[in-house]
Amino acid sequence: MSTEILDPVAEAEESAPSRRRLSRIGVIGWVSIAIIALALLLAIFGPILRPFDPNLSDLSFANVGPFGSHLLGFDGQGRDVLSRIMEGARTTVLGAGFVALIAVAIGTTLAIATAWFGGKFDASVSAGLDVLFAFPGILLAVVAAAVFGPSLLSAGLALAIAYSPYVARVLRGAALKERAMTYIAALEVQGFGAWRLCVRHLLPNISSLIVAQGTILFGFAMVDLAAISFLGLGVQSPQADWGVMVSEGKTSLLQGYPIVSLTAVLCIVAVVAAVSFLGERLDASSKDVLR
Amino acid sequence: MSEHTSATEPVLSVRGLRKVFGTQVAVDDMNFDLLPGRSLAIVGESGSGKTTVARMIVGLEKPTAGTIVACGRDRSKPARRGAERKLRGREVQIVFQDPYSSLDPRQSGADLIDEVLRVHHDHHASDRKRIVGELAEIVGLDQRQINAMPKALSGGQRQRVAIARALATDPHVLILDESVAALDVSIQAQVLNVLADIRDERGISYVLISHDLAVVRQLTEEAIVMQRGIVVEQGVTADILDDPQHAYTQMLRASVPGPGWKPQRMRERKAAADAAAEAAAS
Numbered sequence: 001m002s003t004e005i006l007d008p009v010a011e012a013e014e015s016a017p018s019r020r021r022l023s024r025i026g027v028i029g030w031v032s033i034a035i036i037a038l039a040l041l042l043a044i045f046g047p048i049l050r051p052f053d054p055n056l057s058d059l060s061f062a063n064v065g066p067f068g069s070h071l072l073g074f075d076g077q078g079r080d081v082l083s084r085i086m087e088g089a090r091t092t093v094l095g096a097g098f099v100a101l102i103a104v105a106i107g108t109t110l111a112i113a114t115a116w117f118g119g120k121f122d123a124s125v126s127a128g129l130d131v132l133f134a135f136p137g138i139l140l141a142v143v144a145a146a147v148f149g150p151s152l153l154s155a156g157l158a159l160a161i162a163y164s165p166y167v168a169r170v171l172r173g174a175a176l177k178e179r180a181m182t183y184i185a186a187l188e189v190q191g192f193g194a195w196r197l198c199v200r201h202l203l204p205n206i207s208s209l210i211v212a213q214g215t216i217l218f219g220f221a222m223v224d225l226a227a228i229s230f231l232g233l234g235v236q237s238p239q240a241d242w243g244v245m246v247s248e249g250k251t252s253l254l255q256g257y258p259i260v261s262l263t264a265v266l267c268i269v270a271v272v273a274a275v276s277f278l279g280e281r282l283d284a285s286s287k288d289v290l291r
Numbered sequence: 292m293s294e295h296t297s298a299t300e301p302v303l304s305v306r307g308l309r310k311v312f313g314t315q316v317a318v319d320d321m322n323f324d325l326l327p328g329r330s331l332a333i334v335g336e337s338g339s340g341k342t343t344v345a346r347m348i349v350g351l352e353k354p355t356a357g358t359i360v361a362c363g364r365d366r367s368k369p370a371r372r373g374a375e376r377k378l379r380g381r382e383v384q385i386v387f388q389d390p391y392s393s394l395d396p397r398q399s400g401a402d403l404i405d406e407v408l409r410v411h412h413d414h415h416a417s418d419r420k421r422i423v424g425e426l427a428e429i430v431g432l433d434q435r436q437i438n439a440m441p442k443a444l445s446g447g448q449r450q451r452v453a454i455a456r457a458l459a460t461d462p463h464v465l466i467l468d469e470s471v472a473a474l475d476v477s478i479q480a481q482v483l484n485v486l487a488d489i490r491d492e493r494g495i496s497y498v499l500i501s502h503d504l505a506v507v508r509q510l511t512e513e514a515i516v517m518q519r520g521i522v523v524e525q526g527v528t529a530d531i532l533d534d535p536q537h538a539y540t541q542m543l544r545a546s547v548p549g550p551g552w553k554p555q556r557m558r559e560r561k562a563a564a565d566a567a568a569e570a571a572a573s
């Protein structure tokens with residue numbers, strides 16, 4: 001920037017931030033993108049494309065290893081593991097996506113509202129969030145399961161609510177910084193309303209941070225949802241879900257047949273790692289793309 | 292200040308304007324009238340309250356006391372309705388000092404002016420495009436520059452975009468708060484020429500906040516000198532600059548480095564000015 005002051009005639013060439021951002025992510029970044037694309041495809045088409053009925057149980061095949069078109073073998077109840085992984089991608093991936101989306105929506109709204117209005121509103125909302133912040137998401141989900149009965153919806157909503165103060169806190173700082181920029185003051189003097197300023201100007205300028213928060217939360221949500229389903233408080237067995245599969249694989253695991261739990265855990269870890277990696281990259285690059 | 296005997300109504304009229312931050316009095320009892328097409332300078336050392344006055348006039352800060360009337364309409368209280376806010380936006384505009392934070396990094400100058408026009412008027416898209424082109428020409432930006440993202444513009448070019456934004460709704464008063472201070476000297480001169488031309492063409496009134504007394508002399512007919520929130524001298528710019536009455540104004544003028552400039556003398560004058568202010572306060 002200082003060079004621009006010293007050399008006002010310097011014409012900065014047209015920059016291509018998106019291209020630069022992509023080229024910066026490297027091999028791991030591309031692998032991450034491939035994993036996420038695969039997970040999304042599975043979430044959408046898995047339940048249609050799966051080779052066998054994921055709930056068809058034949059105890060004579062219990063804990064039988066891979067053969068023929070049963071690429072991942074059978075679980076302790078003689079169900080095709082590959083079919084269950086494909087079927088379970090939908091609740092696992094979309095469930096985590098749903099949690100991240102709701103948490104980001106609530107958190108962003110609170111962050112922008114508190115940053116914009118400030119004063120007593122900010123103080124009271126921030127104090128409320130600090131209290132909520134102290135609750136671990138899983139604990140809130142357990143409470144929700146106790147009150148509303150165990151289901152993906154109640155667990156997901158509880159997690160989303162538990163995550164939202166985290167998003168709100170991170171984004172509020174960014175929103176406050178943006179709110180203090182003189183371009184916002186200049187547009188206020190133009191008579192622009194709060195809604196237009198927040199939605200058209202403030203929000204886009206913190207959007208990369210929002211996306212980064214969303215991807216990081218997606219990873220958290222996937223792990224926490226799996227843990228909740230593992231505890232039997234989220235997705236209910238026999239419905240296929242990666243978290244449920246880890247739990248169901250326990251018995252096989254103890255019998256010396258780990259492939260069921262391992263496959264489900266590997267799927268979870270791969271997607272979480274890919275999403276977290278990209279999320280952190282986005283977070284880092286969002287800071288120097290525009291200014 | 293000098294009483295205007297002219298029949299013309301002032302475009303901006305300030306009475307008993309006061310702003311207190313906590314225990315600190317940032318602005319105390321300011322009064323002035325600004326006539327159409329005339330310009331007023333506000334000078335004073337850092338922290339004397341100049342920006343606070345500007346922010347109160349454009350509604351970014353609420354006055355503790357006093358009234359502000361622009362174009363015959365009171366704006367001492369925050370606008371309650373959107374229509375009133377926009378109306379005020381078409382009366383008084385401002386260009387801030389920092390060219391780097393004064394533009395949305397995601398919006399080109401053309402898009403910015405287009406948005407301002409859309410908020411204020413029902414123009415057809417082609418009319419807006421024409422106005423964007425005209426404004427670009429007035430502030431001296433070419434096609435590529437007005438369509439470029441702020442990141443691709445220099446400080447001077449960004450400040451031109453900010454001036455174009457301020458002029459988009461054809462305001463009656465334009466406040467320039469150190470608007471060229473961050474630019475290097477040759478660019479400063481260019482932007483000042485642009486401002487002088489605009490005034491000649493549009494009959495707009497400026498409130499010029501500046502440390503640069505040469506610029507003050509060039510652009511304004513009247514001036515206000517502030518010290519620690521208090522107006523210590525007010526009147527015709529040339530009189531104040533040529534024959535400063537108040538010790539503080541004398542010091543301010545002497546503090547402009549020129550031939551025969553002596554730091555020692557300046558310090559003495561500063562001491563004298565401070566003593567005078569103390570005496571006035573007690």
Ligand SMILES: Nc1ncnc2c1ncn2[C@@H]1O[C@H](COP(=O)(O)OP(=O)(O)OP(=O)(O)O)[C@@H](O)[C@H]1O
Nearest residue numbers: 312315316317335336337338339340341342343344
């Ligand atoms: N929002 C605020 N809260 C508290 N004090 C403030 C605030 N804004 C300004 N002040 C104080 O009011 C006084 C006047 O500040 P102001 O910015 O108006 O000075 P200025 O004349 O514009 O100075 P400069 O030439 O450095 O820009 C300063 O002492 C400043 O610290």
Ligand SMILES: [Mg+2]
Nearest residue numbers: 341342343468
């Ligand atoms: Mg100032």
